[in-house]
Amino acid sequence: MKHITMDEWMKYVTDDVDESTRSKYETHLYDCDHCMDSYMQAIELAENALPTVTNPSEYTEEIIRSTAEINSSFQKQEPKRVVRGRWYEQKAFHYALAVAMTLLLMTTGVFTQLTGAVSKFEKSNQPSLTESLMNTTTSLINRVEEETKEAE
Ligand SMILES: [Zn+2]
Known part of the structure; x- marks a missing residue:
């Protein structure tokens, strides 16, 4: 059929x-x-x-x-809630970035120490290097917190 x-x-x-x-x-x-x-x-x-x-x-x-x-x-x-969601994501991202920067700076410091190539520089500048590292990290985190407050 x-x-x-x-x-x-x-x-x-x-x-x-x-x-x-x-x-x-x-x-x-x-x-x-x-x-x-x-x-x-x-x-x-x-x-x-x-x-x-x-x-x-x-x-x-x-x-x-x-x-x-x-x-x-x-x-x-998508919608309205996402604005808040994205904002939190941004905050987390900035914190992650600050942490990553700190780790990078620390790793770089450790690496520099291991190579010993700039051991003289390290010896004469160690306190200020540590200090600047601390300052950089602190200012980074401060900036993140300022941005967070602005966003609020
Ligand atoms: Zn058929």
């Missing part, structure tokens, strides 16, 4: 066939997986293309509900 085309299934789904055609399609559907697939696709297409408005108020509710769902799923990712 000849398969029923997608166009024909669309007609069937949208109730655009006469009774004999309908029963012919339905009989075919019982023993044809291929057409069952087509039929399922036709249902999906029909649902997306032309929603049947059998109950207008129910249909409106459905739209409102799905819109609300879209909005709420949107809100989880």
Whole structure:
């Protein structure tokens, strides 16, 4: 038997066939997986293309509900709250940056000591080097806190 085309299934789904055609399609559907697939696709297409408005108020509710769902799923990712979220992220980022800078400076200091290449410089300048390292770190953290206050 000849398969029923997608166009024909669309007609069937949208109730655009006469009774004999309908029963012919339905009989075919019982023993044809291929057409069952087509039929399922036709249902999906029909649902997306032309929603049947059998109950207008129910249909409106459905739209409102799905819109609300879209909005709420949107809100989880984007909107107003995100401003605060991003701000906290920034704060964390600045702190992380300050810590990273401190670690970098310390590592550099340790590395310099290990190489011994500037051991003379180290000996004569150790206190001021440590001091400047401390100052840099402190000013970094101070700046982060000032920025944080400004953001608030
Ligand atoms: Zn078939």
